[in-house]
Amino acid sequence: MSSPSLPTRFEPSALEARWQAEWERLAAFRAPTPPHAPIFSFVLPPPNVTGVLTLGHVLGGTVQDVLARHHRMRGEATLWLPGLDHAGLATQVEVRRRLAKQGVRLEELPREAALAEVERWKEEHERRIREQTRAAGFSVDWTRYRYTMDPASVRATRLAFVTLYRDGLIYRGERMVNWDPRLRTAISDLEVQHTEEEATLYTVRYAWADGTLGGIEVATVRPETIFGDVAVAVHPDDARYRDAVGRYVIVPLSHRRVPVVVDPAVDPTFGAGALKITPRHDPVDREIAERHPDLATPVEIFDDSARLTGEWVPAAYRGLDRDAARRRAVEELERERLIVRQESYRHAVGRSERSNAVVEPRLSTQWFVRMAPLAAPVVAAVRAEEIRIHPDRWTLTFFRWMEGIQDWCISRQVFWGHRIPVAHCRACGKPTVTVDAPTKCEHCGSTDLEPDPDVLDTWFSSWLWPFSALGWPEKTADLAQYYPTTVLVTAREIMFFWVARMMMAGYRFTGSRPFSDVVLTGLLLDPQGRKMSKHLGNSPEPLDLIRERGADALRLALIFPNPTTEDGPFRPTSLEGARNFLTKLWNLVRFSVAHVPPGTPPIAAPPALGGGSALENRWILSRFRHAVEEVDAALAAFEPTRAVSVLHNFVWHDLADRYVEISKEALGGRRGDPAQRESRATLVFVVERTLRLLHPFVPHVTEELWHALPHAGELLATAAWPAGSEAPADPVAEVEMELVLEAIRLLRNLRADEGVAPAATPPAWIRPAGPEVARVLEEQAGTIARLARVEPLALLAADAPAPSGAASRIAPVGECYVERPAAATGRSEALAREREKLSGLLEKTRARLSDPGFRARAPPELVREAEEKALDLAERIRRIDEHMKPGGSEPANA
RNA sequence: GGGCCGGUGGUCUAGCGGUGAGGACGCCGCGCUUACAACGCGGAGAUCGGCGGUUCGAAUCCGUCCCGGCCCA
Numbered sequence: 001m002s003s004p005s006l007p008t009r010f011e012p013s014a015l016e017a018r019w020q021a022e023w024e025r026l027a028a029f030r031a032p033t034p035p036h037a038p039i040f041s042f043v044l045p046p047p048n049v050t051g052v053l054t055l056g057h058v059l060g061g062t063v064q065d066v067l068a069r070h071h072r073m074r075g076e077a078t079l080w081l082p083g084l085d086h087a088g089l090a091t092q093v094e095v096r097r098r099l100a101k102q103g104v105r106l107e108e109l110p111r112e113a114a115l116a117e118v119e120r121w122k123e124e125h126e127r128r129i130r131e132q133t134r135a136a137g138f139s140v141d142w143t144r145y146r147y148t149m150d151p152a153s154v155r156a157t158r159l160a161f162v163t164l165y166r167d168g169l170i171y172r173g174e175r176m177v178n179w180d181p182r183l184r185t186a187i188s189d190l191e192v193q194h195t196e197e198e199a200t201l202y203t204v205r206y207a208w209a210d211g212t213l214g215g216i217e218v219a220t221v222r223p224e225t226i227f228g229d230v231a232v233a234v235h236p237d238d239a240r241y242r243d244a245v246g247r248y249v250i251v252p253l254s255h256r257r258v259p260v261v262v263d264p265a266v267d268p269t270f271g272a273g274a275l276k277i278t279p280r281h282d283p284v285d286r287e288i289a290e291r292h293p294d295l296a297t298p299v300e301i302f303d304d305s306a307r308l309t310g311e312w313v314p315a316a317y318r319g320l321d322r323d324a325a326r327r328r329a330v331e332e333l334e335r336e337r338l339i340v341r342q343e344s345y346r347h348a349v350g351r352s353e354r355s356n357a358v359v360e361p362r363l364s365t366q367w368f369v370r371m372a373p374l375a376a377p378v379v380a381a382v383r384a385e386e387i388r389i390h391p392d393r394w395t396l397t398f399f400r401w402m403e404g405i406q407d408w409c410i411s412r413q414v415f416w417g418h419r420i421p422v423a424h425c426r427a428c429g430k431p432t433v434t435v436d437a438p439t440k441c442e443h444c445g446s447t448d449l450e451p452d453p454d455v456l457d458t459w460f461s462s463w464l465w466p467f468s469a470l471g472w473p474e475k476t477a478d479l480a481q482y483y484p485t486t487v488l489v490t491a492r493e494i495m496f497f498w499v500a501r502m503m504m505a506g507y508r509f510t511g512s513r514p515f516s517d518v519v520l521t522g523l524l525l526d527p528q529g530r531k532m533s534k535h536l537g538n539s540p541e542p543l544d545l546i547r548e549r550g551a552d553a554l555r556l557a558l559i560f561p562n563p564t565t566e567d568g569p570f571r572p573t574s575l576e577g578a579r580n581f582l583t584k585l586w587n588l589v590r591f592s593v594a595h596v597p598p599g600t601p602p603i604a605a606p607p608a609l610g611g612g613s614a615l616e617n618r619w620i621l622s623r624f625r626h627a628v629e630e631v632d633a634a635l636a637a638f639e640p641t642r643a644v645s646v647l648h649n650f651v652w653h654d655l656a657d658r659y660v661e662i663s664k665e666a667l668g669g670r671r672g673d674p675a676q677r678e679s680r681a682t683l684v685f686v687v688e689r690t691l692r693l694l695h696p697f698v699p700h701v702t703e704e705l706w707h708a709l710p711h712a713g714e715l716l717a718t719a720a721w722p723a724g725s726e727a728p729a730d731p732v733a734e735v736e737m738e739l740v741l742e743a744i745r746l747l748r749n750l751r752a753d754e755g756v757a758p759a760a761t762p763p764a765w766i767r768p769a770g771p772e773v774a775r776v777l778e779e780q781a782g783t784i785a786r787l788a789r790v791e792p793l794a795l796l797a798a799d800a801p802a803p804s805g806a807a808s809r810i811a812p813v814g815e816c817y818v819e820r821p822a823a824a825t826g827r828s829e830a831l832a833r834e835r836e837k838l839s840g841l842l843e844k845t846r847a848r849l850s851d852p853g854f855r856a857r858a859p860p861e862l863v864r865e866a867e868e869k870a871l872d873l874a875e876r877i878r879r880i881d882e883h884m885k886p887g888g889s890e891p892a893n894a
Numbered sequence: 895g896g897g898c899c900g901g902u903g904g905u906c907u908a909g910c911g912g913u914g915a916g917g918a919c920g921c922c923g924c925g926c927u928u929a930c931a932a933c934g935c936g937g938a939g940a941u942c943g944g945c946g947g948u949u950c951g952a953a954u955c956c957g958u959c960c961c962g963g964c965c966c967a
Binding site: 008009010194348393394396397400401404492495496523529560561562563566567568569571573574576577579580581582583584586587588589590591592593594595642645648649656657660661745748749751752753755757758759789837838840841844848851852853854855856857858859862865866869 | 895896897898899900905906907908912914917918919920923924925927929930932933934935936937949950951963964965966967
């Protein structure tokens with residue numbers, strides 16, 4: 001495909017779809033098998049089927065696509081493996097919500113029908129997610145697409161469970177877990193969100209059991225848990241209760257007798273220093289109760305929906321939910337005058353991430369993974385920098401979490417997910433844990449088996465992803481060749497949920513790191529700095545933005561100008577900026593195409609430049625070389641934002657504003673044929689190579705533009721990444737060009753200050769600062785005159801008198817003069833302003849020099865620099881004074 | 895309660911021991927100079943959160959306080 005001439009306007013939508021189709025047709029992103037070294041491989045964090053892709057996904061995807069395309073162009077065997085996560089509980093909640101809108105309760109459907117509903121949901125969302133991924137231009141290898149519930153993943157997940165179980169790292173036991181009473185399942189610690197909330201702290205009096213007056217005052221925010229009390233505890237050193245210990249009190253409302261005990265875990269400063277002990281419904285209480293074995297065995301007072309239940313709960317309260325029970329309990333306690341005090345109280349409340357229900361600590365039998373043994377090798381690996389986290393400051397947070405890691409509750413009382421690969425024997429009661437469903441008990445041989453009713457936490461399949469998606473436990477070619485993977489790019493939010501656990505699983509199951517670099521992306525905020533959320537409706541739909549502005553513009557806007565590593569606002573202005581840049585690029589290439597004669601062969605190398613070569617050509621090639629080096633460095637450090645800003649600056653300012661403007665003369669043939677040929681070759685080389693550099697960021701438009709230029713190969717997507725070494729570094733040209741640009745800037749300043757008409761070309765003069773500068777300015781006088789729009793431009797000898805009737809500016813390059821228009825009146829203020837600035841600087845520099853400590857301790861080179869600077873500043877001020885003096889070059893306009 | 899990160903022109907940000915503190919957006923002035931008004935040229939605007947310290951020298955290091963955000967309990 002080729003587009004010989006480019007349309008005047010850049011219209012992204014048609015062009016993007018066309019190239020997406022073409023990339024797929026040519027299998028451009030198919031990872032090679034068998035691959036050749038080196039390898040660059042990674043998994044796309046499989047999006048949850050819960051919804052569709054958000055802007056945050058597009059941000060992460062863009063960072064990944066930049067890396068994938070960059071490495072692919074560098075000739076590495078690149079695999080970017082896409083997939084989808086079944087997102088167990090989260091998806092079930094969504095499906096349940098959708099059904100509820102139709103008046104159907106998910107729980108009331110037969111299991112098969114419920115599964116069918118989830119399956120329908122998955123199909124719809126999967127289609128949409130794939131469409132979005134394509135529309136964004138992500139170069140994933142669709143032939144390797146995987147799903148966390150596909151048969152291979154099911155097998156991998158079951159095997160992981162069985163292996164850990166056999167190794168003693170998975171156990172089943174009765175533990176205090178976080179219970180979500182709305183979804184009626186256990187959840188893990190990570191799925192609990194703690195927030196500060198306002199509550200009422202009730203101080204309740206527990207009367208002495210022996211009928212003595214008074215009693216003990218207990219503070220609680222949850223009076224409805226009184227029914228579960230087995231004791232009241234005080235701190236052993238608390239003098240107030242010395243006589244109370246060993247006595248009994250009556251639990252209000254339920255009228256049971258419980259003892260007063262001592263325990264060091266009681267905080268004597270909280271309330272009145274006495275704590276009611278409800279071991280089945282509070283982790284601290286449970287610990288205390290365990291230290292006091294003589295206490296009554298606690299009875300559960302909440303059912304799985306957090307409604308009151310059980311023999312300890314009076315009939316009037318049974319069946320009430322915890323909030324209703326609390327209201328009723330408060331009412332009754334008040335009636336009995338047992339509430340001593342009520343005060344408002346802020347405390348942390350744990351809510352379920354999925355249902356937002358207040359989590360109920362609940363003693364329940366669940367499956368757990370022992371985490372400490374899994375975490376140890378990971379901590380060691382990160383310490384040894386076998387795995388690096390970017391930006392590295394997150395390593396600290398990572399360590400803190402890993403070191404305090406708790407066992408992971410992996411069983412969920414829902415239906416959507418991987419079934420726990422365990423069958424319980426009805427005969428001997430023991431579990432049979434096998435990858436394939438067992439036919440008989442492995443302990444007693446009975447065939448009377450009952451499958452474990454629970455499913456696994458969704459992360460229990462995700463943590464295997466880097467290897468399970470490559471085929472593990474089968475010894476597939478992909479696994480052998482592409483594992484360990486290279487990087488993992490993901491949102492910081494799931495560092496603990498996913499990244500840390502993948503590392504643990506990697507070392508445990510494959511004996512090696514799953515990836516060597518973790519690249520964390522920040523959160524996208526709305527223009528007001530708020531988190532994007534469905535609830536606020538401030539989260540734009542990526543496909544809409546792509547339709548409006550194009551995928552390239554969206555991708556660019558997501559990584560520039562705000563850094564991908566930080567939480568930052570996504571603004572419409574970023575999108576406009578991106579579009580403007582792409583338009584600039586489009587027009588730059590249109591200009592270049594117009595200067596490339598038809599039939600020009602593909603550009604293999606920059607033109608060989610010699611002594612007679614144009615300064616601008618030497619300069620732009622040197623600038624290009626820097627750009628390549630900086631982009632390479634930025635990408636190696638996983639900083640796409642830095643890479644883009646280098647390119648943005650290079651394309652817009654160096655290439656378009658300066659190089660193109662300067663070379664128009666040579667390109668137009670006005671400097672002769674050899675000069676025109678050299679400039680054409682330089683232009684097309686730099687532009688073509690720049691398109692390659694930009695391709696990872698904005699793949700569609702660069703692919704389109706590349707085909708409009710002479711090129712070799714089918715696709716830019718698979719073309720070679722430029723090497724900086726292709727272009728010679730030329731520090732001399734860079735210094736000389738700076739002088740030229742400074743002279744142009746000064747003359748333009750003068751024009752603007754003096755109100756020279758835009759179309760006018762007044763005479764101008766420059767007195768160069770020295771013979772070297774004079775040589776450069778002499779050679780480039782034509783360029784300077786043209787870009788500054790002055791005519792004629794004369795160079796003054798050091799001792800020549802200042803031209804009269806001209807405005808002047810003084811700078812390191814020398815003194816510049818532009819004839820003042822006849823209409824101009826008054827003295828230019830620019831010189832005076834300049835003088836003020838310079839004398840301020842001079843003062844500062846002199847102060848530094850007169851400090852004896854500076855001369856004594858600063859590096860001599862620095863002292864010398866400061867001395868030279870002071871001299872130079874003084875000289876420039878002297879000259880300004882000369883110019884401002886009446887009768888000088890700046891006559892007071894009488 | 896513990897920890898982490900940040901506070902730089904109006905906004906977003908780069909710099910993280912010696913630079914005349916960069917850039918982008920916005921703002922002001924002038925211009926449709928045939929690649930580009932989705933643009934060009936020029937300009938104004940910051941005592942780098944406050945206070946103390948280390949240093950010849952601090953936006954940059956240390957302490958402390960204030961403000962914002964995040965994570966964990």
